[in-house]
Amino acid sequence: MNRAYDVVIVGGGPAGSTAGYLLSKSGFKVLLIDKSTFPRHKLCGGCITDKTVKLLERVFGVTADDLKKNGVINFESSRYEIFCKDKLLSKRDSPAPFYFVERYIYDNFFLRKAQQAGTEVIEGERCTSFDISGSKVTTSTGRMFEAKVIIGADGFNSIVRQSFTGFDQRKWNENLAVALEIFVNRCDVKRQIDCPTLFFDFIEFGYAWIFPNKDRLTIGMCGLNKINRKTILRSFNNFLTAVGFRDLENLKSYGYYVPYGNFLLKPVYKNALLLGDAAGFADPLLGEGVFFSQRSAELASQVIMEAFENYKNAEGFHSYIETKYVDALQKNIYEELAYANKIRNVIFLYLSKFRYYPLKIAMDLFGDKAIEAIHGIRSYRWLRKLQ
Template sequence: MNYESDVAIVGAGPAGSTAAYVLAKLGLNVIIIDKSSFPREKLCGGLLSSKSVRLLEKIFDETEESLNKKIINFSSNIFQVMFKEKTLAKYYSKTPTYFVERTVYDNFLLDKAISSGATFIQNETVKKVDLDSNALFTSKGNKIISKYIVGADGANSIVRKEFENNGIICKDIWRNSLGITLEISIDKKKLPIEKNIICLYFGYIKNGYAWIFPNMDKSIIGIGGLLKDINNDNINDMFIDFLISLGFDKKTIDSFIKKIRGHPIPFGNYIEKPIYKKTILIGDAAGFVNPITGEGIYYAHKSAEIAANAILKDYINQGKLEEDYINNLNLFLLPELFNSKKSRNLYFKIFNNYYLAKIASFYMFKNTKYY
């Protein structure tokens, strides 16, 4: 079967659904295709910064109150920064940090896109992308022809790989700053330490950190860092060491093993020109993740908004797609990623040394309210 649309979006995560919502709401014929059936399980820290919430309010015509009712699972104002088992700082932030369960969150965004008129094709994988004819070929033998393609299919993006195959971007540069994370979701009652605070841990992994993010009923425990600095054979051992330091006994840790999930994460490999002809990369597919914190949800939404606006302008007055997309990335998104990447090595060098981290924490948090 052949499908035709104005815009074909690969991936129905936050980036893809945001782009679909904006474009469909303005009257374009939009198809979203995803390899999974929704709602689908998605393990993720689910951290929403305050700027993410403000952006959701702007794009989706929601309020903080409505978002709290529909998708926000938990919020906390208390941060604890640790070097292994030693506290560096514990403080109260005036601005809360929010948490969502990604299964609920992603489904909410997708429903928004569908309600605005987007067509959703689920449980169907894009196997091949033709960047010159704007065509997608799927696992079920279908073909989607569109005026524009948006690659919103994550760190393992099939659309981005087609950029690599055509020499548009460098595969080695992408891999050089690729990160990896391991995470597990547990019943909050089983956590042997304080349960409702945001904890960041240094000293367990070279260019990265470990964390505990609270949700309503669960806690998300994870560890992540640059893949090139990690021996794939021992990142599991790093995670186990971290779990042991939290106070879990061997029997409990053994019961966790099968529940641990790992996934790649862009960690400084953002693409400065993620566009070729009428195909645009957004979100994780373009590497838009903070190179220090690993935050990706905000950049998924922001890059989707920028891409959707560029497509709309080009659709009305063709000829300025690349110029609009790149210019607005350079204005509203890339400088923050550039600055974070520039300071990343120094940041982790300091915080993975206890004495340097202690000094840095004193100066970083001296004007905050200690908890």
């Protein structure tokens, strides 16, 4: 048996590093284990919204300017465009900039912040099994670590989640999206894109995107897996041809899954909590997950700190974590995800029938309000202004 910790975090993406940072800064003994050695790649569009930048300032004390100086943010745009096939539906200035990052830089930056705050980090070692009741984590090298709390921040294929009694894989599969992406150096293409551009009608229950970066474009597509699993590659190639990137069809594409409305309503079991993709916390409308991974980490860390402060006996400790984490998610995350889900269904079930033309009308009618909801300035719920 190796040393015992207050908290063991499985996974060092944005969720794990945020929890590690906050808990270590408050004096807890934290171990974070990741199967990869950082900097590591993570398939992503790398689009960061205003609500994420505000969270980074609140949690880590770093501003957008700091992130630009450190090379974490490499591009920003205050404009966006939305198309249905090749027809422009909306082109507007955004009330706040969209920022773009390379995930290998972003994730490494925040993992090192956690390490500097005192989190002990083991890289390149996979966690292979959990004894939730006994509070033990075993890794691929056979090492075993004990902790009062286990955090599953191990992404979409979370094995911490799979060790939860009662986890329903079939229900989880119902609402997940399949995604494809290619990365193109700007110098290799004539068409240059300098603002986030979304394209509807190339895939059912999903959309395609071109996101700008300093040196390259990220071109991707995602859609509900149960409808698009077998056809997404064809849809993606049709999209590339239609937007003038036909010669990119042979470029290597990368695929992965995105939680797309399959968030868990109780991502906690005994002393183990799930954050970010492991719990399915991505916006069901656009698949934005970086914010929700870091926000869930912020909420979970607060609850864990309070539990350590107030409860010495295991029973009270566990039930406090369970009740308070679910409460915090209810107030801060679930409502937004549920309303984003409703809007998603209206767009893809009904507006798609009219070639998304009503979306153009809605965008004209609501002006900046819809984009403010994506940035977290407004709630998805009736587009009411947030504080």
